[in-house]
Amino acid sequence: MNYTLHQLQVFLKIVETKSITKAANELYLTQPAVSIQLKNFQDQFDIALTEVLGKQLYVTDFGKEIAGMAERIIQEVEAINYKTQTYKGILSGRLKLAIVSTGKYIMPYFLTGFIKHNPAVDLTMDVTNKAMVISSLENNEIDFALVSLLPDKLQVEQEILLENHLYLVGNKEEKFSSKPYKRSIFDSLPMIYREAGSGTRSVMENFLEKSKITVKKKMELTSNEAVKQAVIAGLGYSIMPLIGIHGELVNDSLQIIPVEGLPARSTWRLIWLKNKKLSPTAWAFLEYIRKNKIEILHDNFGWVEEFNKE
The missing domain is CATH 3.40.190.10 (Periplasmic binding protein-like II)
Known part of the structure; x- marks a missing residue:
């Protein structure tokens, strides 16, 4: 057998992504180049490493075994490189x-x-x-x-x-007073939530529960950026970390609505x-x-x- 380190790296990426196209994208190679490397690697084994059923690529049990060994080989090569750097004082x-x-x-x-x-x-x-x-x-x-x-x-x-500070945030379509509002303001605001399990969601729900506030849940989104864009678009309001909205506050696309008891902190x-x-x-x-x-x-x-x- 005469496989190369590059072939091992390409094969591991294919195993990870289960796709020639995705592997090529992540390795910054063309799809044909990845396919050729996979073929050259496969040609050194009598047992299939992968198989295609329909349009989906699957890794065989044998392929998974080889991938595990390939990963250990690459880790050892990296260790050699790191050890060499260490001896140089780097x-x-x-x-x-x-x-x-x-x-x-x-x-x-x-x-x-x-x-x-x-x-x-x-x-x-x-x-x-x-x-x-x-x-x-x-x-x-x-x-x-x-x-x-x-x-x-x-x-x-x-x-x-x-320290993490979270405020009630809305877009600039409606004008709000600079004087802190009573917590009853939540009665009239459609609220946008992060997904269950997120830290932001936990802090938000903890504040609402301690304040005995019931809100109208408008939607649930899976990232801070998605929530931010939804708020900017006027789909609702949210309690968001200050650290993630600085640019939008500066460019005037979002506003903080002062409310008694906020900011919440983590x-x-x-x-x-x-x-x-x-x-x-x-x-x-x-x-x-x-x-x-x-x-x-x-x-x-x-x-x-x-x-x-x-």
């Missing part, structure tokens, strides 16, 4: 993060300086819903997770990053499994955050505190 390795969708407004600012000073570090960051983030953490698939609410059943360590925090043995790369990142957090907050999130003083 921090290297893979930093794996999973963050909830609203966290995309925060996490890049804590990563930029670290990656810039450590270009040999490979970053993997999955931006997804809270359930998937917690699942990745529980299965020890990542180094750190970024969440606004701590998981109920996991023992974790944490590093506090930033805390953005970086968490990792208790007793987890962090890699040198993960430890270096954690130390970087601890050393530079105040400066990062001042340079990139000073507007949050200024806004909350208004």
